[in-house]
Amino acid sequence: xxxxxxxxxxxxxxxxxxxxxxLYPYLFAKQHKGKFVLRLEDTDQSRYVKGAVENIIQTLxxxxxxxxxxxxxxxxxxxxxxxxFGPYFQSQRLPIYQQYAQKLIDSGQxxxxxxxxxxxxxxRQLQQGQNQPSKYDGCCRRLTxxxxxxxxxxxxxxxxxxxxxxxxxxxxPQSGEVRFNDLIRGEVKIQMEDIDDQVLIKSDGFPTYHxxxxxxxxxxxxxxxxxxxxxxxxxxxxxxxxxxxxxDLPKFAHLPLLLNxxxxxxxxxxxxxxxxxxxxxxxxxxxxxxxxxxxGWHPSDDRELFRLKELIKNFDLSRVQKAGAIFDSDKLNWFxxxxxxxxxxxxxxxxxxxxxxxxxxxxxxxxxxVEKSRxxxxxEICDRAGxxxxxxxxxxxxxxxxKSDGGTARLALEKVMDRLNGLKKWQPEKIKQALAAVxxxxxxxxxxxxxxxxxxxxxxxxxxxPEEIMAVLEKDESLTRIQSALDKLKK
RNA sequence: GCCGGGUUCGUCUAGUGGCUAGGACGCCAGGUUCUCAUCCUGGUAACACGGGUUCGAUUCCCGUACCCGGUACCA
Numbered sequence: 001x002x003x004x005x006x007x008x009x010x011x012x013x014x015x016x017x018x019x020x021x022x023l024y025p026y027l028f029a030k031q032h033k034g035k036f037v038l039r040l041e042d043t044d045q046s047r048y049v050k051g052a053v054e055n056i057i058q059t060l061x062x063x064x065x066x067x068x069x070x071x072x073x074x075x076x077x078x079x080x081x082x083x084x085f086g087p088y089f090q091s092q093r094l095p096i097y098q099q100y101a102q103k104l105i106d107s108g109q110x111x112x113x114x115x116x117x118x119x120x121x122x123x124r125q126l127q128q129g130q131n132q133p134s135k136y137d138g139c140c141r142r143l144t145x146x147x148x149x150x151x152x153x154x155x156x157x158x159x160x161x162x163x164x165x166x167x168x169x170x171x172x173p174q175s176g177e178v179r180f181n182d183l184i185r186g187e188v189k190i191q192m193e194d195i196d197d198q199v200l201i202k203s204d205g206f207p208t209y210h211x212x213x214x215x216x217x218x219x220x221x222x223x224x225x226x227x228x229x230x231x232x233x234x235x236x237x238x239x240x241x242x243x244x245x246x247x248d249l250p251k252f253a254h255l256p257l258l259l260n261x262x263x264x265x266x267x268x269x270x271x272x273x274x275x276x277x278x279x280x281x282x283x284x285x286x287x288x289x290x291x292x293x294x295x296g297w298h299p300s301d302d303r304e305l306f307r308l309k310e311l312i313k314n315f316d317l318s319r320v321q322k323a324g325a326i327f328d329s330d331k332l333n334w335f336x337x338x339x340x341x342x343x344x345x346x347x348x349x350x351x352x353x354x355x356x357x358x359x360x361x362x363x364x365x366x367x368x369x370v371e372k373s374r375x376x377x378x379x380e381i382c383d384r385a386g387x388x389x390x391x392x393x394x395x396x397x398x399x400x401x402x403k404s405d406g407g408t409a410r411l412a413l414e415k416v417m418d419r420l421n422g423l424k425k426w427q428p429e430k431i432k433q434a435l436a437a438v439x440x441x442x443x444x445x446x447x448x449x450x451x452x453x454x455x456x457x458x459x460x461x462x463x464x465x466p467e468e469i470m471a472v473l474e475k476d477e478s479l480t481r482i483q484s485a486l487d488k489l490k491k
Numbered sequence: 492g493c494c495g496g497g498u499u500c501g502u503c504u505a506g507u508g509g510c511u512a513g514g515a516c517g518c519c520a521g522g523u524u525c526u527c528a529u530c531c532u533g534g535u536a537a538c539a540c541g542g543g544u545u546c547g548a549u550u551c552c553c554g555u556a557c558c559c560g561g562u563a564c565c566a
Binding site: 009044120124132135159191200229264291296321327341372373455466 | 526
């Protein structure tokens with residue numbers, strides 16, 4: 001059975017790139033009736049960001065990417081127990097990693113290293129100064145035999161070997177090469193001599209990413225490791241670990257990076273990239289999903305609109321792009337407009353209430369029907385609803401249509417008042433007919449009549465048509481506004 | 492520096508050993524409209540460069556340039 005995972009480290013909020021990093025493995029697993037797992041790679045305590053775990057979990061849940069297994073949600077997490085499972089946490093699996101590390105020591109495929117960070121730093125500087133590749137010099141490899149049968153222990157968060165603080169390093173073979181076939185990039189090969197003797201267990205007893213990821217992916221039965229391009233160069237280390245531990249290799253697929261407008265790696269520096277921020281502004285999950293899915297993947301035809309189910313059906317890992325994609329919010333806006341326009345009224349109302357909690361449902365519903373073709377994201381409704389709720393003051397001059405004059409505007413408004421006063425059914429079509437009648441009977445143009453009425457109602461040069469606004473405002477308020485426009489013109 | 496990866500319109504991308512290199516967003520123009528948005532029609536703009544291979548290369552190969560990633564007791 002196919003099984004994939006999303007394995008973020010809780011060092012910040014889930015951003016657009018992370019969202020895609022979760023989406024692709026999710027889609028791949030689901031289309032093969034497989035499973036998807038969430039695992040938090042929290043092995044670096046110093047980089048832990050408070051709230052990041054909650055943010056990642058909740059954002060994934062809101063977007064609708066649920067994982068299929070895991071331990072029960074920890075009560076210490078500030079999360080409603082919405083999903084059935086919590087994520088796996090690497091920090092809760094320390095003994096597992098330590099056990100396998102000991103195994104590697106015993107088999108001579110890893111060794112204890114007692115070098116100080118000070119020495120390592122100097123070594124690095126020396127190598128860089130000579131334009132040499134910077135790499136551990138294997139100093140402690142010589143001690144392999146001496147410590148081969150030594151067992152390490154963890155005491156007060158310190159890894160000790162014969163009471164000396166140490167780390168455990170991977171013993172990379174001296175020669176040869178590692179090849180692997182990346183599902184997206186094809187064959188990649190790296191020479192052994194270019195691979196560093198990576199630290200596997202840090203001096204605090206925590207595993208590094210490289211050890212933990214291999215052990216967990218194996219133990220959790222991950223068949224396809226789908227992750228960001230930044231991992232390509234460490235993949236050989238991982239492959240070596242699989243071989244040393246006699247485990248079957250998973251398939252690897254390295255996704256292209258998401259970039260800022262200036263082609264640098266997507267970061268918080270330039271605009272907001274947290275998925276949560278978009279959700280908060282009223283970007284719909286389906287729009288975000290649709291847009292992000294197309295950032296690096298495309299079907300063979302011209303289709304662009306996909307909901308989650310359709311993505312599962314149509315996604316094709318082999319069609320994922322090799323080059324990084326720039327995150328450009330113009331197109332996201334277009335997707336969001338589309339999904340807002342096509343949202344059922346009832347649902348749109350429910351979503352929009354968060355932005356205008358004090359407006360009665362009935363009124364908000366009417367406003368939304370009029371304004372929904374004008375929204376890039378839901379938060380915009382706050383501004384757009386303004387003139388429905390309160391008519392701001394405006395200059396009398398804007399009541400006059402550009403091809404008309406003040407006298408005509410007054411006449412038009414007066415006639416419209418008369419007509420509308422007698423109107424029994426307050427419906428858009430009837431109101432429009434009434435305005436059209438005023439045009440005809442007085443030999444005016446549409447602009448002579450519709451423009452001043454519309455401005456009288458909205459106070460704006462640009463707005464929805466007058467009959468639509470009036471249908472929202474109801475008769476009394478509409479007539480009040482037209483009357484006040486007349487008063488303005490008389491001054 | 493070293494290692495690895497990448498390069499089709501401004502952006503996301505389709506595509507092929509021979510095509511007027513296609514679509515979408517954006518932008519521009521026109522239509523609809525009192526105005527705006529929607530909607531419809533049209534336009535705009537790209538194969539990084541240099542060598543090969545070939546009758547013919549955007550497509551295959553090799554270089555160069557540029558961009559990105561890695562080069563940690565970070566992930």
